[in-house]
Amino acid sequence: xxxxxxxxxxxxxxxxxxxxxxxxxxxxxxxxxxxxxxxxxxxxxxxxxxxxxxxxxxxxxxxxxxxxxxxxxxxxxxxxxxxxxxxxxxxxxxxxxxxxxxxxxxxxxxxxxxxxxxxxxxxxxxxxxxxxxxxxxxxxxxxxxxxxxxxxxxxxxxxxxxxxxxxxxxxxxxxxxxxxxxxxxxxxxxxxxxxxxxxxxxxxxxxxxxxxxxxxxxxxxxxxxxxxxxxxxxxxxxxxxxxxxxxxxxxxxxx
Amino acid sequence: xxxxxxxxxxxxxxxxxxxxxxxxxxxxxxxxxxxxxxxxxxxxxxxxxxxxxxxxxxxxxxxxxxxxxxxxxxxxxxxxxxxxxxxxxxxxxxxxxxxxxxxxxxxxxxxxxxxxxxxxxxxxxxxxxxxxxxxxxxxxxxxxxxxxxxxxxxxxxxxxxxxxxxxxxxxxxxxxxxxxxxxxxxxxxxxxxxxxxxxxxxxxxxxxxxxxxxxxxxxxxxxxxxxxxxxxxxxxxxxxxxxxxxxx
Ligand SMILES: Nc1ncnc2c1ncn2[C@@H]1O[C@H](COP(=O)(O)OP(=O)(O)OP(=O)(O)O)[C@@H](O)[C@H]1O
Ligand SMILES: [Mg+2]
Numbered sequence: 001x002x003x004x005x006x007x008x009x010x011x012x013x014x015x016x017x018x019x020x021x022x023x024x025x026x027x028x029x030x031x032x033x034x035x036x037x038x039x040x041x042x043x044x045x046x047x048x049x050x051x052x053x054x055x056x057x058x059x060x061x062x063x064x065x066x067x068x069x070x071x072x073x074x075x076x077x078x079x080x081x082x083x084x085x086x087x088x089x090x091x092x093x094x095x096x097x098x099x100x101x102x103x104x105x106x107x108x109x110x111x112x113x114x115x116x117x118x119x120x121x122x123x124x125x126x127x128x129x130x131x132x133x134x135x136x137x138x139x140x141x142x143x144x145x146x147x148x149x150x151x152x153x154x155x156x157x158x159x160x161x162x163x164x165x166x167x168x169x170x171x172x173x174x175x176x177x178x179x180x181x182x183x184x185x186x187x188x189x190x191x192x193x194x195x196x197x198x199x200x201x202x203x204x205x206x207x208x209x210x211x212x213x214x215x216x217x218x219x220x221x222x223x224x225x226x227x228x229x230x231x232x233x234x235x236x237x238x239x240x241x242x243x244x245x246x247x248x249x250x251x252x253x254x255x
Numbered sequence: 256x257x258x259x260x261x262x263x264x265x266x267x268x269x270x271x272x273x274x275x276x277x278x279x280x281x282x283x284x285x286x287x288x289x290x291x292x293x294x295x296x297x298x299x300x301x302x303x304x305x306x307x308x309x310x311x312x313x314x315x316x317x318x319x320x321x322x323x324x325x326x327x328x329x330x331x332x333x334x335x336x337x338x339x340x341x342x343x344x345x346x347x348x349x350x351x352x353x354x355x356x357x358x359x360x361x362x363x364x365x366x367x368x369x370x371x372x373x374x375x376x377x378x379x380x381x382x383x384x385x386x387x388x389x390x391x392x393x394x395x396x397x398x399x400x401x402x403x404x405x406x407x408x409x410x411x412x413x414x415x416x417x418x419x420x421x422x423x424x425x426x427x428x429x430x431x432x433x434x435x436x437x438x439x440x441x442x443x444x445x446x447x448x449x450x451x452x453x454x455x456x457x458x459x460x461x462x463x464x465x466x467x468x469x470x471x472x473x474x475x476x477x478x479x480x481x482x483x484x485x486x487x488x489x490x491x492x493x494x495x496x497x498x499x500x501x502x503x
Binding site for chain 2: 135
């Protein structure tokens with residue numbers, strides 16, 4: 001009984017101190033964004049890695065997501081004769097929900113885990129210490145370019161995901177299942193408002209922040225050799241995914 | 256002048272430094288010897304502020320470095336150069352960019368001056384013509400020498416070398432020692448060298464100290480240390496397995 005209480009207390013203490021450290025890490029990173037000069041080469045390298053090289057994956061998953069949504073939507077809508085609303089159904093679900101969330105989850109798996117591993121290896125091989133010894137701020141050098149790169153790439157990849165998804169839905173809904181092309185697009189464009197588009201944009205921006213924050217934090221403070229790095233990578237991916245979904249619910253309920 | 260006063264450092268229950276005292280005169284080549292795991296690397300990391308002691312202070316020209324934070328700490332660190340035991344080269348940068356890194360980030364030299372300085376240092380450590388290679392493509396000893404070139408390139412006032420020659424062949428060991436001595440004559444830096452190259456390192460040391468059981472058990476010139484009657488020192492520098500220190 002006593003040991004149980006004690007381990008609970010320790011867990012709570014650990015969780016709270018970890019949250020505190022994460023908060024401080026985020027605040028420091030955000031502050032360092034405005035400290036010039038921005039590491040342009042690093043930034044471009046990160047944009048290439050997180051953005052450009054995720055493009056194919058995003059196109060692929062976007063297309064199939066759109067196609068599945070169209071299929072499911074068609075089956076459901078046909079039961080009460082609402083096939084004409086397939087366009088708005090596909091468009092709204094992609095723009096408001098599936099685009100931001102799925103693209104963020106895909107990028108976490110592809111790029112977030114790699115970023116954690118990279119920073120973790122830099123930590124355990126003392127490269128981060130070497131930066132500190134050179135009187136350079138490792139957060140400004142390593143974390144800020146990643147943070148800025150996710151803020152730039154997430155909305156763009158989200159947009160690609162949505163556009164490709166809508167065309168995927170078009171392929172299935174119109175070309176395969178026979179919904180009229182005119183109603184697919186015209187219903188969609190009258191149903192989707194700019195608020196929906198902005199909502200999706202805010203979501204993907206905040207997911208970008210979450211991914212950079214969690215993945216960098218876990219890698220930056222990795223310890224205990226190769227095992228520590230693999231542990232940090234797993235934790236980063238799990239934590240990002242959970243946070244993305246929880247934060248998504250929260251945003252959906254207020255936006 | 257660098258002074259360590261009553262320094263204590265532990266990791267969990269393991270005590271690494273227990274009331275260590277040491278004075279390092281300016282412009283000396285100060286060699287620290289001691290067994291593997293004695294805490295020599297910790298000593299350097301404490302000095303540069305990567306680790307924090309539980310008690311005691313480290314003064315560099317009268318300023319306690321352990322209490323420095325932020326900008327003042329960075330100003331202090333700008334006067335130091337460090338060669339890490341593992342090299343700590345940036346794997347995403349080529350050899351050339353690694354060595355040029357401190358100059359590009361901390362000075363306003365033109366790219367042509369930087370190129371000249373980098374090539375000079377790389378030639379001095381015997382590594383011309385590998386500019387475009389990445390750290391992962393080098394041998395352990397080559398990596399060590401690139402790291403040495405990086406530590407030397409910005410010509411700091413105080414240089415910390417954590418085992419600069421470990422993993423090198425005997426000819427290179429002497430060449431690196433010679434290089435450190437020549438550069439010391441020219442640049443007049445203070446060097447703190449952690450080394451296991453006994454007795455080769457004694458030829459360049461102006462001072463030697465031995466770290467054992469969390470404290471400095473002796474300091475002096477190389478000759479004084481070699482002539483020391485202390486059985487611990489005698490056993491250590493002659494590498495005998497019998498004596499007051501247990502071999503394992
Ligand atoms: N980050 C750390 N966490 C826990 N213990 C550590 C840490 N760093 C060092 N130690 C411990 O401190 C002791 C001293 O380590 P240090 O690296 O200073 O040894 P050293 O004298 O440099 O040895 P070597 O000659 O093998 O490099 C070791 O016993 C090590 O286990
Ligand atoms: Mg060491």
